[in-house]
Amino acid sequence: MSDALQRRTGSDYIEVGATLLAAAAEGQAGLAATIVSPPTLVLGSAQSATDAATGADVVRRGTGGGAVFCDEGVLLIDLAVPAGHALAPEDVTEAYRPLGEAVQHALAGLGVDCRTVGVEEARAMDDARKAAARRACWAGLSPYEVVLGDGRKLVGLAQRRRRGAVLHQVAIPVTTRPAEVLSHLVEGALLAQWLQETAMVASVAGCGSATPVGTWDVLREPLNALLRP
Numbered sequence: 001m002s003d004a005l006q007r008r009t010g011s012d013y014i015e016v017g018a019t020l021l022a023a024a025a026e027g028q029a030g031l032a033a034t035i036v037s038p039p040t041l042v043l044g045s046a047q048s049a050t051d052a053a054t055g056a057d058v059v060r061r062g063t064g065g066g067a068v069f070c071d072e073g074v075l076l077i078d079l080a081v082p083a084g085h086a087l088a089p090e091d092v093t094e095a096y097r098p099l100g101e102a103v104q105h106a107l108a109g110l111g112v113d114c115r116t117v118g119v120e121e122a123r124a125m126d127d128a129r130k131a132a133a134r135r136a137c138w139a140g141l142s143p144y145e146v147v148l149g150d151g152r153k154l155v156g157l158a159q160r161r162r163r164g165a166v167l168h169q170v171a172i173p174v175t176t177r178p179a180e181v182l183s184h185l186v187e188g189a190l191l192a193q194w195l196q197e198t199a200m201v202a203s204v205a206g207c208g209s210a211t212p213v214g215t216w217d218v219l220r221e222p223l224n225a226l227l228r229p
Contacts, residue, residue: 010040020080024165063158073176083164100144138178139194
């Protein structure tokens with residue numbers, strides 16, 4: 001599978017992740033980058049379909065958490081590795097560390113003042129925010145996700161496992177605000193206070209001309225490097 005940035009439907013995006021994970025379970029690492037068209041609400045694996053409001057296509061991913069609204073302004077990355085790879089340790093939390101750090105370093109190279117989320121910082125979320133994150137992924141924080149220097153969430157991470165292989169999924173809002181998801185959830189306005197703690201790359205000072213294509217150009221080589229044994 002090519003690692004060139006591809007425009008895909010929501011259903012095709014879900015299929016890419018499943019295909020990469022199946023290949024990784026057979027020993028083959030892989031990488032794919034996607035922008036979704038037409039706009040699609042991507043529900044978490046265990047999320048109720050009743051959360052989705054009308055107005056956009058709806059699909060369900062294999063990774064957990066809440067919904068993410070995806071369109072051509074959101075860069076989606078799927079990275080799958082076989083059992084035994086450095087990105088597939090038994091410790092699920094620590095599996096995120098090299099990926100989050102690689103993304104953070106690459107974005108810092110664009111001039112983005114950002115850092116990864118500490119484990120204790122993520123665990124300190126209160127119950128209300130955890131509940132919000134089960135409906136909208138951008139409402140919560142997970143270890144080694146990337147936030148701006150002021151704490152606003154910029155990069156979301158998720159993973160799925162099969163026979164020791166791991167599919168890592170990365171979501172980066174480049175020109176689409178994460179809070180757009182609220183318009184596509186039933187009673188989404190109730191989550192607004194947590195979605196204020198998010199950002200998109202193009203809103204960062206000096207990055208106003210950022211695009212998903214340009215962002216992927218910066219990330220492609222560092223992420224390919226992570227795949228190498």
